[in-house]
Amino acid sequence: MVRIAAVGDLHMQEISAGMIKPALNRVNEEADMLILTGDLTQHGRLGEAAVLLRELSTVDVPIVAVLGNHDFHDGNEGNFAMLLAGYGVIILDGGAIELSINGLTVGLTGTKGFGGGFGMRTIPDFGEQIFKNMYREASFEAAKIGEGLESLETDFKVVVLHYSPVRETLQGEPLEIYPFLGTSILAEPIDRYGADLVIHGHAHHGSEISRTAGGIPVRNVAMPLLGRPYRIYHLAVPTSAPEIYAPRR
Ligand SMILES: [Fe+2]
Numbered sequence: 001m002v003r004i005a006a007v008g009d010l011h012m013q014e015i016s017a018g019m020i021k022p023a024l025n026r027v028n029e030e031a032d033m034l035i036l037t038g039d040l041t042q043h044g045r046l047g048e049a050a051v052l053l054r055e056l057s058t059v060d061v062p063i064v065a066v067l068g069n070h071d072f073h074d075g076n077e078g079n080f081a082m083l084l085a086g087y088g089v090i091i092l093d094g095g096a097i098e099l100s101i102n103g104l105t106v107g108l109t110g111t112k113g114f115g116g117g118f119g120m121r122t123i124p125d126f127g128e129q130i131f132k133n134m135y136r137e138a139s140f141e142a143a144k145i146g147e148g149l150e151s152l153e154t155d156f157k158v159v160v161l162h163y164s165p166v167r168e169t170l171q172g173e174p175l176e177i178y179p180f181l182g183t184s185i186l187a188e189p190i191d192r193y194g195a196d197l198v199i200h201g202h203a204h205h206g207s208e209i210s211r212t213a214g215g216i217p218v219r220n221v222a223m224p225l226l227g228r229p230y231r232i233y234h235l236a237v238p239t240s241a242p243e244i245y246a247p248r249r
């Protein structure tokens with residue numbers, strides 16, 4: 001069994017120092033890895049990243065993260081990601097990594113993702129250039145997930161996003177902002193190549209549990225939604241098919 005601790009939307013600022021460090025102390029006993037689904041900081045400032053690193057300093061299990069839109073705000077996301085990576089945080093922006101845990105291999109791919117809406121109302125590749133750019137940005141992000149999943153031959157595959165690939169985990173948010181919270185475009189490669197679990201954040205007032213159209217479990221782990229420092233998910237040893245156990249409450 002593999003135990004995954006996951007949380008997003010920490011939105012760390014200088015004034016946040018010490019707020020979650022005590023709660024994160026227990027991650028080492030409760031989980032085999034910690035996944036952070038973006039909006040690690042409020043503005044993507046290096047000072048905020050330093051606060052985050054101090055909060056994470058007692059976490060000994062691997063930390064895997066994607067950036068969120070807030071982490072891009074200052075336009076310094078490259079240096080921001082390099083700072084975190086320098087302290088051992090595995091930042092996913094496409095590509096894939098493999099972790100060996102309890103004799104099992106877990107492959108992770110991830111990226112920030114993007115918005116664009118859902119189903120029949122998904123943004124089309126049409127009209128003004130700026131709208132076509134939005135469609136292409138979402139497609140570009142989705143392609144990263146497809147390439148990552150296609151490359152993995154692990155016992156389990158986990159996708160990490162900031163934006164949501166399904167509309168159901170947005171329930172609770174105003175309908176008007178759904179297109180800014182995710183897009184079905186991100187779900188296409190997940191259903192095409194398969195995965196065992198998709199974890200995202202960004203929708204602070206959304207819902208935790210859903211599935212893609214292809215039946216792959218999706219979990220929204222935005223911390224304001226969880227109301228706790230992280231959620232633990234279990235990936236069970238495959239029998240006839242991999243099973244995701246219900247999250248511990
Ligand atoms: Fe957020």
Ligand SMILES: [Fe+2]
Nearest residue numbers: 039068069202
């Ligand atoms: Fe966000």
